[in-house]
Amino acid sequence: MFTELLAKTRWLAVLLIGLWAGSLYLELSDDVDAGLRHVLYIGVLFQGALWVSGIVNYLLQRYRNAQVEEDPGLATALGAVGFIARTGVWATFLLMALANLGMDITALVTSLGIGGVAIALALQNVLGDLFASLSIVFDKPFQVGDFIQVGEFRGTVEHVGLKTTRIRALEGEQLVFGNSDLLGSRIRNYKRRVERRCAFTIGLTYDTPPDKVARVPDMIREIVESHEVARFDRSHFLTFGDFSLNVETVYYLKDPDYMVYADCQQAINLELMRRFAEEGIEFAFPTQTIMLQRVDPATG
Numbered sequence: 001m002f003t004e005l006l007a008k009t010r011w012l013a014v015l016l017i018g019l020w021a022g023s024l025y026l027e028l029s030d031d032v033d034a035g036l037r038h039v040l041y042i043g044v045l046f047q048g049a050l051w052v053s054g055i056v057n058y059l060l061q062r063y064r065n066a067q068v069e070e071d072p073g074l075a076t077a078l079g080a081v082g083f084i085a086r087t088g089v090w091a092t093f094l095l096m097a098l099a100n101l102g103m104d105i106t107a108l109v110t111s112l113g114i115g116g117v118a119i120a121l122a123l124q125n126v127l128g129d130l131f132a133s134l135s136i137v138f139d140k141p142f143q144v145g146d147f148i149q150v151g152e153f154r155g156t157v158e159h160v161g162l163k164t165t166r167i168r169a170l171e172g173e174q175l176v177f178g179n180s181d182l183l184g185s186r187i188r189n190y191k192r193r194v195e196r197r198c199a200f201t202i203g204l205t206y207d208t209p210p211d212k213v214a215r216v217p218d219m220i221r222e223i224v225e226s227h228e229v230a231r232f233d234r235s236h237f238l239t240f241g242d243f244s245l246n247v248e249t250v251y252y253l254k255d256p257d258y259m260v261y262a263d264c265q266q267a268i269n270l271e272l273m274r275r276f277a278e279e280g281i282e283f284a285f286p287t288q289t290i291m292l293q294r295v296d297p298a299t300g
Contacts, residue, residue, distance in 0.1 A: 042097045049093040056085045079162075081134070129163040132179035136160055142189050149188040150177065193256040195231070198265065202272070203244025203284035212281055213237055216247050219279075223271045224251045227264055244284030 155167040217235035235249040
């Protein structure tokens with residue numbers, strides 16, 4: 001950090017300090033002495049502002065280098081924090097310099113306050129999105145790379161900016177949300193799931209014997225437990241459907257990734273088809289029974 005501060009040191013500030021030190025041994029008029037002191041004070045303030053600004057940059061850069069791999073969106077927020085901090089430093093420098101020159105900064109601060117309120121009202125939405133972006137980065141409801149759902153929209157977070165967050169939808173298009181609107185919505189972060197709950201229902205034909213129906217849940221249990229990534233929960237013959245005997249199964253995947261779920265469910269389905277074929281069990285499909293009754297013309 002010391003090297004960075006030396007790089008921020010300006011030769012003009014050093015020259016002013018040297019002139020002031022030399023003036024201590026000279027007989028100068030009061031006006032010249034007062035003017036020299038004003039110039040020295042402003043020069044020292046300017047150099048101090050450069051040093052403080054450099055310290056802010058150094059600390060933010062150090063924090064960014066330590067955290068940016070875990071959270072790529074942090075760079076954007078730290079850029080905003082750095083801009084706000086540097087603006088505050090230079091605003092303070094300007095006010096102190098004007099006060100040293102004899103200006104009444106109370107009225108200036110008051111007018112700036114009124115102007116700031118007017119600007120804040122005009123930029124209400126922009127400032128809302130700005131502070132929402134800081135909230136997203138530091139509170140971390142989601143991060144770049146997370147798969148989230150906002151209302152009816154789902155996709156992977158690509159970028160968290162100062163005003164908007166961009167999400168890549170499953171269909172390929174890019175969705176852009178205002179940060180304040182995003183935080184005001186219900187967000188489902190699928191990447192934060194520890195396990196994925198999977199449920200499916202299969203239908204058996206009504207002519208399936210009860211003993212075969214009773215064997216189906218155990219059969220499904222064996223198939224699910226044969227997969228290391230799956231944790232079996234339950235399987236039951238639960239309901240009589242319109243055209244099928246419904247067996248409901250629930251299991252959990254230790255890896256919540258969707259592709260893992262798709263591969264595992266496909267393997268379960270294929271094995272069920274093979275086992276059902278061996279057992280002579282048939283899957284049900286929508287059917288209708290039409291009753292035809294012959295009417296004797298004589299009874300009309």
